[in-house]
Structures are given as structure tokens and as C-alpha cells.
Amino acid sequence: MIMNNAWMPREKWDALVRGENCPLCAVVASKAATNYIADLSISRLILDKNQYIKGYCLLICLKHVREPYELSAGEQHQYFTDLMRVGAALEKVFGAVKMNFQILGNAVPHLHCHIEPRYYGDASPGKPIDPNKETVILKPEEYQQRIKQIRQALGKT
DSSP states (O other), X not given: OOOOSSOOOHHHHHHHHHXXXXXXXXXXXXXXXXXXXXXXXXXXXXXXXXXXXXXXXXXXXXXXXXXXXXXXXXXHHHHXXXXXXXXXXXXXXXXXXXXXXXXXXXXXXXXXXEEEEEOTTOSOTTSOOOTTSOOOOOOHHXXXXXXXXXXXXXXXX
16 A cells, blocks of 8 residues: 555545445455455455565454444454454464554544564564565465465364
């Protein structure tokens, strides 16, 4: 994702907050995305197209809310449980030494978490990895292999 140094027009932002033309709502509405991994209790897991970090995924809330605190207490628990389940699965599949969980929403105000496995010896010790530094696009069969491994680790085969 290319980051812009300026806010989008306020009316566009407000429309996205309301869920109008929300790109993540579109992802939730269709399982046709080639990088779909699984639906969990209150979220959808997808493998990010840019695999600049092996196993980089997005966990998207099935409900259109901006922030986790807009969910009920039970839904918050479900989302966090989904998040921990995915983190453990990614660690198991890819042998990560650390998991980074980033809930941002500055570009798309729909609750989602960037889940980035970290590996010993990566180029950014002690800081987040810059997603704009490198683009790694896999062959279709490589995406499918990663998706299959993650599904197996989640018990979603």
C-alpha cells in the first residue's frame, strides 16, 4: 500500500467511516479473493498480496466498525481470540521469532489488523518493517501453498 502524506477529502473519509464504498467491506462480502484464507468467529483472514514479509496477513472484522471499542465486549473478545489464533498459526507455519500486530485504519477506517511475522536476522531489528521498501509478488501456486499451510494450522482444511 502506498501511503499518502495528506488526508483524503473529509467527505470521502466520513463516507468510509459510515461504510460507504469501503474496500474492506467488499473483501468481507466476497470469498472470491484469491488470497482468502478463512473466516473465523468475527473476522476474515487474508494473505496479503505483497509478501514482503513471509506470511504477512490481514485480519478483517466482519462488522464495519472503526475501532475495537465499537464492538460489544463479547465481540472484542472474539476478535482478540481470532487474532491470537492467527498469530499462533503463523508462528507455527513460518517459524517466526516474533509477531507484530498493527491495528491502524488511517487509510481505511474499517477494523483490521496487519499481522507481520518477524524473523531473526531481518533487515529492521528493533523497529517495524517498512511495507513500502519492497514488493514481493509470488506465483499463484506459492500463494496457494501458503494459504493451505495456514488453513491447516488453523484447522480450517
